[in-house]
Amino acid sequence: MPARTETPAATLVANMVAAVEDRTAELGRPAAIIAVAQAHGLPARTVERWAGRAICVQTAPVPPGLLICQPCGRQMILLHDSDGSLAYLCAPACGRAPMPAAVIRDEVAAAILRRVPHLVPKRQRDRAADYATGAIQRVRVGITGLTIDWRESLLPVVAPRISMAQRLTRATECAHDGQHGRAIDLLRTGLAYVDPHHGPARDGASAQAGALLARLLLADGDVHTALLWATWAHQSLRQLQPHRTAVETRTALHVLAAAQHRTNRLADATTSYMDLIGLHTDAEGPTARATLTAHAALADVLANAGNCDQAQRLLVRTITIYSRSYPDGPSRxxxxxxxxxxxxxRATCVAHHPHHQATRAP
Structure with missing residues (x-):
């Protein structure tokens, strides 16, 4: 497998992108881009463009996140050279030359067609590498060849060529239409290269896809997997979103709180719902529907934790405020x-805690 001569521009881009990734966990992505740009005397828009182009989802020759540099163990990113060609290089560069993206794509495609040809639809043979996440866990790129780590069992691969934003839109539409299985397959294909145990999402669409996947898995009863994806999605969006009250972050926190509740992590769920109430209050006001709904969910968690007196008082107050704020029919x-x-x-409390004082109904 031929290597490309390393250029100063390629190394600079790779190291800038790596620096952004390193600082994102600490500062969040917008602040990380600004910090890296200032440290190197570059315009923030330039660094942001490099980072965005290096992490290319829709046009990547190989699904993103799949390639690992074998000599140093770092993830490889896609670079756009000045001549318009594509190459892969680890970030930060360990000293190796960039590898031609077309060569890697062709070798991965050939491996897929040799080992699991049934994974690729007959009319998609020329794009077999797009289906790599269904059978391959990692591709370790050496100096002269590839080492492939195969999955023990195949994953469904649905519409592998579309961007994560398009995938998220399609999955949302499927979920709305009740096609939960189709939506889950769409999301799992896009997230097949992600390990939610290690590192945040690199883009908002992927993080939102993780939150939606968690919500659908909760509905299907896979609560522990849902908790894993919900945690990853919320942590990612907290770092990626410039505003703490962003709708996407609040949505992910709502899913996380529900997953914590369903897995009986009641202390964590209480904290998450309290945080959610604060965010909804700051964003929409104390009597907004979202705020009051979060109050009601918190009451349910408190009751399950044995704090039924506190839960009843909170729920009575919430019902009273909701009824006064939204007297129209749709809110009934x-x-x-x-x-x-x-x-x-109240019934559970009477049965298990007869000494508790009764709370008057609203």
């Missing part, structure tokens, strides 16, 4: 659900 269903939850909490 929410109030009815809260009252049902209150009766359930």
């Amino acid at each position: 269903a929410a109030v009815t659900q809260m009252r049902t939850a209150l009766h359930r909490i």
Whole structure:
């Protein structure tokens, strides 16, 4: 496998992108871009463009995140050279030359067609590398060849060529239409190269996809896997979003709190719902529907933790505020659900804690 002569421009781009990735965990992505740009005397827009082009999802010859430099163990990123050609290089560069992207793509495609040809639709044989995440865990790129770590079992690969943003849109539409299985397959294909145990998402669409996948897995009863993806998605969005009250971050926190509740991590769920209430309050106000709904969810967690007196008082207050703030018909269903939850909490409390003082219904 021929190597490309390393250019100063390629090394500079690789190291800038690596620096952004390193600082993102500490500062969040927008601040990391600014810090790296200032440290090297470069415009922030230039560094942001390099980082965005290096982490190319839609046009990558090989699914992103799949390639590892064998000599140094770092992940390889896609570089756009000045002549328009594509090459892969580890970041920060360990001294090796960039590797032609087309050569790596062709070798991965050939390996897929040799070992798991049934994974690739007949009309997609010329794009077999796009389906690599279904069968390959990692590709270790050596100086003269590739070492492939194969998965023990195949993963479904749905629409591998579309960008993560498009994938997220399609999965959201499928989920809305009740096609949960299709939505989960779409998301898992896009996230197949991600290890949620290690490192945040590199882009907002991937993080939002993780949150949606967690929500769908919760609905399917796979609560522990849902908690893993929800944690990763929320941590990622906290770093990527410039505003702490961004809708995407709050949505991910809501999914995380629900997953913590379902897995009986009640102390964590209490903290998450309290944080969510604070964010909703700052963003939309104390009587916003989202804020009051989070109050009701917190009451349920408190009740499950044995704090039924506190839960009942919180839920009574929430029902009263909700009824006064939203007296119209469409809000009656929410109030009815809260009252049902209150009766359930009260009945459980009477059965298990008869010494607790009764809380008057609103």
